[in-house]
Amino acid sequence: MTYDFIHRSLPMRVRFAAGSRKHLGDELDELGLGRVLVLCSPGHHVGDDIVETLGKRSVGLYPHAVMHVPTEVAEQASAKAVELGADGCVSIGGGSAIGLGKAIALKHGLPVVAVPTTYAGSEMTPVWGMTTNGRKETGRDLAVLPRSVVYDPELTTSLPVEMSVTSAFNAMAHAVEGLYAPDTDPIVSLLAEDGVRAIAAALPKLVADPGAIDPRGEVLYGAWLCGATLGATTMSLHHKLCHALGGTLNLPHAQTHTVVLPHVLAFNQSEAPAAVAALDRALPGDGDPATRLWRLEHELDAPTSLAELGMAERDIERIVAEVTARPYGNPRPVTPDDVRCILGAAWSGREPRQI
Ligand code: NAD
Numbered sequence: 001m002t003y004d005f006i007h008r009s010l011p012m013r014v015r016f017a018a019g020s021r022k023h024l025g026d027e028l029d030e031l032g033l034g035r036v037l038v039l040c041s042p043g044h045h046v047g048d049d050i051v052e053t054l055g056k057r058s059v060g061l062y063p064h065a066v067m068h069v070p071t072e073v074a075e076q077a078s079a080k081a082v083e084l085g086a087d088g089c090v091s092i093g094g095g096s097a098i099g100l101g102k103a104i105a106l107k108h109g110l111p112v113v114a115v116p117t118t119y120a121g122s123e124m125t126p127v128w129g130m131t132t133n134g135r136k137e138t139g140r141d142l143a144v145l146p147r148s149v150v151y152d153p154e155l156t157t158s159l160p161v162e163m164s165v166t167s168a169f170n171a172m173a174h175a176v177e178g179l180y181a182p183d184t185d186p187i188v189s190l191l192a193e194d195g196v197r198a199i200a201a202a203l204p205k206l207v208a209d210p211g212a213i214d215p216r217g218e219v220l221y222g223a224w225l226c227g228a229t230l231g232a233t234t235m236s237l238h239h240k241l242c243h244a245l246g247g248t249l250n251l252p253h254a255q256t257h258t259v260v261l262p263h264v265l266a267f268n269q270s271e272a273p274a275a276v277a278a279l280d281r282a283l284p285g286d287g288d289p290a291t292r293l294w295r296l297e298h299e300l301d302a303p304t305s306l307a308e309l310g311m312a313e314r315d316i317e318r319i320v321a322e323v324t325a326r327p328y329g330n331p332r333p334v335t336p337d338d339v340r341c342i343l344g345a346a347w348s349g350r351e352p353r354q355i
Contacts (some may be wrong), residue, residue, distance in 0.1 A: 001187065024054065028054070035055055037059055037086040039062050042063055059084040062076075066096055069103050069129055113150065120170055162301075166202055172293070174195075174230035179272070189320035191229050192278065194225055199222035248322060249318075259346050260346050294352050316344065
């Protein structure tokens with residue numbers, strides 16, 4: 001084999017253990033932070049517990065993070081951080097809470113410490129997103145990359161089973177596209193393969209016993225690895241499609257990733273033999289990981305059609321137009337007709353087929 005690649009490691013600490021949230025104060029001390037604003041989503045009561053655990057190291061709680069970081073919310077949270085004299089933010093929650101911390105970091109340079117409670121993977125990336133008047137703008141900036149990530153599987157036992165399963169498929173989607181990314185490399189491939197292996201092996205155990213810590217830990221560990229592949233590579237057709245479906249039709253993030261993934265993978269498999277081989281090792285099957293993922297969704301009662309997520313069939317054309325309007329990388333060239341076929345299959349939920 002001839003090696004020819006560029007690998008970039010992102011500067012961050014990761015602390016991983018059941019109960020690790022109790023050491024959040026040590027992480028702040030390590031970073032020299034003593035006045036943090038805690039951010040979480042509404043109704044996710046864990047924010048209050050973290051404020052209590054941090055004691056004097058916390059200056060307050062902002063429990064209003066919502067999906068896709070509306071600009072008004074980012075501005076209100078930023079104003080609160082400035083008013084309270086915060087020297088950093090602790091984002092506890094899923095991609096929404098972490099996204100809000102990133103928005104504040106982008107504007108004021110305040111460091112973010114992330115405590116992820118879903119499997120979305122935002123904590124491992126320097127990618128920020130903000131939504132103004134229904135349009136989501138995204139960008140990359142190392143200033144938004146969390147300085148430290150504290151993974152505590154105990155915090156994920158409250159994540160409802162349906163959300164746990166779809167969020168884990170969201171994580172596996174990062175690994176799938178990381179494996180065939182234009183800028184993938186051998187380290188990314190190791191992370192991606194082991195991430196999918198850990199998640200696929202543990203998800204059935206998680207569904208059978210959602211309160212058990214070990215399967216939660218294995219899925220969270222896999223989500224970390226998959227998130228790292230997202231942070232290290234450029235995503236392709238699958239992420240482009242999900243971005244368009246979420247942004248244009250407001251479809252739910254994790255569920256949309258779950259439904260679309262097997263169909264895009266089936267489309268790309270013929271042009272991505274190394275990715276197929278890695279996924280076949282991670283998801284023992286018959287050389288067709290796209291169908292294996294689709295079957296796993298059925299076994300775990302996950303959503304399998306865009307129709308059941310509320311998408312109208314007539315909206316397929318809007319998404320075809322949006323996805324083909326601007327070029328992006330993908331292992332196989334994509335025509336409008338290809339996108340139409342992929343979306344048609346994902347909309348109806350039929351078994352993925354090579355187009
Ligand atoms: P989310 O953060 O919106 O969380 C979904 C819901 O689950 C919220 O109501 C939240 O309060 C609740 N929740 C979270 N953890 C919980 C727990 N342990 N127990 C009970 N309830 C819990 O959803 P998400 O899927 O994690 O994140 C989606 C968002 O993140 C999207 O806006 C997406 O674009 C963004 N994202 C960004 C990146 C990036 O690299 N920038 C990567 C992935 C996702």
